[in-house]
Amino acid sequence: MMTPTAQSQSASSRGDQGLVAAVPRINIHAFCESQQTAETFQLAAADRRMSRAHCSVQLGGIMAAVQVFQAQATPNVLVVESRSPREQVMAELASLAEVCQPDTKVVVVGHLNDVVLYRELIRQGVSEYLIAPLQPFQLIESIASLYHNPKAAPLGRVFAFVGAKGGVGSSTLAHNIGWLMSKKLDAETVITDLDLAFGTAGLNFNQDVTNGVADALGQPDRVDPTLLERLLTRLGDKLSLLSGPGGVDRDFNIESHSIETILSALRSSVPNIIVDVPNMWAPWIKYTLLHADQVIITATPELASLRNARNLADLLKAGRPNDPPPKLILNQVGVPKRPEIPAADFSKAVGLEISAIIPHDATSFGTAQSNGQMVFEVAPKSKVVEAIAGFVELLAGTDKPAKKPVRSGLLSKLPLLGRK
Numbered sequence: 001m002m003t004p005t006a007q008s009q010s011a012s013s014r015g016d017q018g019l020v021a022a023v024p025r026i027n028i029h030a031f032c033e034s035q036q037t038a039e040t041f042q043l044a045a046a047d048r049r050m051s052r053a054h055c056s057v058q059l060g061g062i063m064a065a066v067q068v069f070q071a072q073a074t075p076n077v078l079v080v081e082s083r084s085p086r087e088q089v090m091a092e093l094a095s096l097a098e099v100c101q102p103d104t105k106v107v108v109v110g111h112l113n114d115v116v117l118y119r120e121l122i123r124q125g126v127s128e129y130l131i132a133p134l135q136p137f138q139l140i141e142s143i144a145s146l147y148h149n150p151k152a153a154p155l156g157r158v159f160a161f162v163g164a165k166g167g168v169g170s171s172t173l174a175h176n177i178g179w180l181m182s183k184k185l186d187a188e189t190v191i192t193d194l195d196l197a198f199g200t201a202g203l204n205f206n207q208d209v210t211n212g213v214a215d216a217l218g219q220p221d222r223v224d225p226t227l228l229e230r231l232l233t234r235l236g237d238k239l240s241l242l243s244g245p246g247g248v249d250r251d252f253n254i255e256s257h258s259i260e261t262i263l264s265a266l267r268s269s270v271p272n273i274i275v276d277v278p279n280m281w282a283p284w285i286k287y288t289l290l291h292a293d294q295v296i297i298t299a300t301p302e303l304a305s306l307r308n309a310r311n312l313a314d315l316l317k318a319g320r321p322n323d324p325p326p327k328l329i330l331n332q333v334g335v336p337k338r339p340e341i342p343a344a345d346f347s348k349a350v351g352l353e354i355s356a357i358i359p360h361d362a363t364s365f366g367t368a369q370s371n372g373q374m375v376f377e378v379a380p381k382s383k384v385v386e387a388i389a390g391f392v393e394l395l396a397g398t399d400k401p402a403k404k405p406v407r408s409g410l411l412s413k414l415p416l417l418g419r420k
Ligand SMILES: Nc1ncnc2c1ncn2[C@@H]1O[C@H](COP(=O)(O)OP(=O)(O)O)[C@@H](O)[C@H]1O
Pocket: 163, 165, 166, 167, 168, 169, 170, 171, 172, 173, 200, 279, 331, 332, 333, 358, 359, 360, 361, 362, 365, 366, 369, 384
């Protein structure tokens, strides 16, 4: 059996380094025991193929990682170095498994050319074992291969936001939630505005509109992560926008198949994808909702919203039997003097739990809108901000399995480490 080092070196010595695909927009955190490995990681992080990833490195081995991740979420890829003997490496990894999210991929850098250890680690769910001293390219190659393995689970999750009727605030919430996700979850987020003629994402973020979505939809067969990268407008450290032209001078005929290509290109390169779906009905809209990882229906507490939300919920529950039901947001609650359907009745009639109740707050949303800012920036202490933040936490937790494994014994916990 070839050791991983032998494999990587043979690839490098063939001189085909350029064939390694770019590493997607992920977070990579390295905990190194030796200065040399830390420097190698820094060189790797500066490589063009890693330019989309967010890399950080610190000294301290596996136990330092255990400390850090007790208080914060683990990144997409965690690189840990250990100079310890086999038993100790396994024991330290068992502690790491306690704090490691199941979708985090773990790459171990060791100092032992030990096939037994290698096999044991791979069997326990470690994605890769590399032997120090490393070349930067070995690191890049093995991290890239974690995402270009055809069997690897797709990286990104698509959150589709749809309003039960026009004007309920679906777009505003989608933008605010995307913004907060990029900050709170510390993960790259793309907001895609599919409302080509009337979309407001550009306005809400005070950005000049681009033709991003329209260009992508106009040439769906050319859409790949590289083209998408060019079409995105950067909004912040980890936030970008794929927006429409916002005008009525062009006609668009959108096919489901174009949506499919765009979403899959996004999924393969970005962890969080917010899709702002316009309030209308067409085959491609239905396709988008049926193929999202999570659908968020925004409704206001009145009758038309209720009827439409129920129809959407029924369609989605029937069409996605193996997915969680859509999430329902009740927005603009408490408009003075307006008769409203109480939340409990609304929830019962729609057949969905209400995931967030967001008060009507014309001042905060109005100010945010006219400034081209998010409500978090103009009214950080408001009730609406509190409600949206709670919802983001709920969304982030959607896919996470139960916190603690029930099994006991150190090594039995290791399978919780990142899967291949
Ligand atoms: N909770 C709220 N309170 C007050 N105004 C709101 C609230 N939510 C959204 N709005 C405002 O409602 C208007 C319509 O929002 P928008 O997001 O464009 O709706 P949709 O996308 O559902 O058509 C915007 O001016 C927005 O600022």
